[in-house]
Amino acid sequence: MIHKIDLRSDTVTNPTPEMLQAMFAAPVGDDVYGEDPTVNALEEKAAAMFGMEAGLFCPSGTMTNQIAIKVHTAPLTEVICDVTSHIHQYEGGGIAFNSAASTALVHGERGKMTPQQVEAHIRPLDNVHFPETRLVSLENTCNKGGGAFYTLDEIAAISAICKRHSLALHLDGARVFNALAASGDSAKDYGLYFDSISVCLSKGLGAPVGSVLLGSKAFIKRARRVRKVLGGGMRQAGYLAAACIYALDHHVERLQEDHKKAKELEATLLHANYVESVLPVDTNIVIFKLNDRFSDAEFVQALAKQNILASSFGQQMIRFVTHLDITDQMQQHLLQTLEALNEQTVTA
Numbered sequence: 001m002i003h004k005i006d007l008r009s010d011t012v013t014n015p016t017p018e019m020l021q022a023m024f025a026a027p028v029g030d031d032v033y034g035e036d037p038t039v040n041a042l043e044e045k046a047a048a049m050f051g052m053e054a055g056l057f058c059p060s061g062t063m064t065n066q067i068a069i070k071v072h073t074a075p076l077t078e079v080i081c082d083v084t085s086h087i088h089q090y091e092g093g094g095i096a097f098n099s100a101a102s103t104a105l106v107h108g109e110r111g112k113m114t115p116q117q118v119e120a121h122i123r124p125l126d127n128v129h130f131p132e133t134r135l136v137s138l139e140n141t142c143n144k145g146g147g148a149f150y151t152l153d154e155i156a157a158i159s160a161i162c163k164r165h166s167l168a169l170h171l172d173g174a175r176v177f178n179a180l181a182a183s184g185d186s187a188k189d190y191g192l193y194f195d196s197i198s199v200c201l202s203k204g205l206g207a208p209v210g211s212v213l214l215g216s217k218a219f220i221k222r223a224r225r226v227r228k229v230l231g232g233g234m235r236q237a238g239y240l241a242a243a244c245i246y247a248l249d250h251h252v253e254r255l256q257e258d259h260k261k262a263k264e265l266e267a268t269l270l271h272a273n274y275v276e277s278v279l280p281v282d283t284n285i286v287i288f289k290l291n292d293r294f295s296d297a298e299f300v301q302a303l304a305k306q307n308i309l310a311s312s313f314g315q316q317m318i319r320f321v322t323h324l325d326i327t328d329q330m331q332q333h334l335l336q337t338l339e340a341l342n343e344q345t346v347t348a
């Protein structure tokens with residue numbers, strides 16, 4: 001019997017028994033007093049991994065991004081980001097609400113901005129008509145770009161522009177470990193280029209809750225104040241941080257398996273008679289467009305009959321995300337179901 005195969009997102013994973021054990025065993029204290037040893041250990045561990053000075057544990061990636069933007073900007077300033085980016089599209093308009101800043105939107109390729117595009121969006125100084133550019137934010141991997149990733153060379157080129165114009169550079173690294181697994185780049189080198197990094201532990205790494213914001217000691221000191229204001233100061237949060245430490249220790253290497261499964265799905269979809277096109281698959285996200293054999297609603301329903309959950313993006317677009325709760329047996333069922341849909345002419 002196949003359990004539900006949930007491809008809607010890599011956030012749907014449940015803690016493994018070993019992760020739960022680590023959570024139960026965690027020493028804890030009041031983190032608002034800075035006295036939770038497990039939270040402190042997570043913050044130090046994540047900072048060291050990325051070559052940054054300090055870290056701040058937060059309940060969500062939205063909070064780590066919004067805090068970073070708040071600390072880097074001031075009212076009447078501007079953030080350069082891709083038009084599809086999570087900070088602009090999926091954080092509820094938080095940049096305007098929390099920071100009273102605007103966004104300069106770049107139309108990149110699959111969510112990736114080129115150094116030239118970034119530079120072209122920097123506002124001229126000394127002209128009162130314009131907001132003042134303060135921050136550039138990259139997303140790696142790019143969610144809406146179907147999991148496309150930046151390489152270190154590309155990041156270095158954008159960082160050089162930021163330094164030349166005295167702009168801060170933030171990374172929305174909700175899936176940064178997928179980017180590192182695919183590019184082969186080292187996390188440590190990121191500290192050379194970014195002023196702040198948001199790392200999510202509850203996406204591909206499988207922790208139930210948690211993101212860590214990384215930066216200089218001075219930056220994290222400011223960030224800690226903003227976290228308190230937003231209501232993100234948690235008390236015995238070490239139980240959650242323990243899951244995140246476990247995820248960093250045990251669930252990073254295995255991301256390659258998710259990428260391999262995503263490639264297999266891509267290969268099957270590329271010759272399916274109900275698919276019009278598939279975005280290139282680089283990591284664990286598979287975005288494809290259906291032709292007129294199924295509407296996206298019919299397709300999602302046909303999969304649901306086989307215990308498979310997928311997301312429709314509307315306009316015939318479907319997204320699958322692979323993750324650690326997709327077993328090899330589930331993957332076989334999935335591939336067989338996608339093959340069988342070639343024969344299905346009656347709509348769901």
Ligand SMILES: *Cc1c(COP(=O)(O)O)cnc(C)c1O
Nearest residue numbers: 060061062063086139143172174
């Ligand atoms: C999921 C995600 C976030 C933050 O998500 P939370 O649900 O708030 O933890 C930020 N950026 C990207 C690209 C994401 O995919």
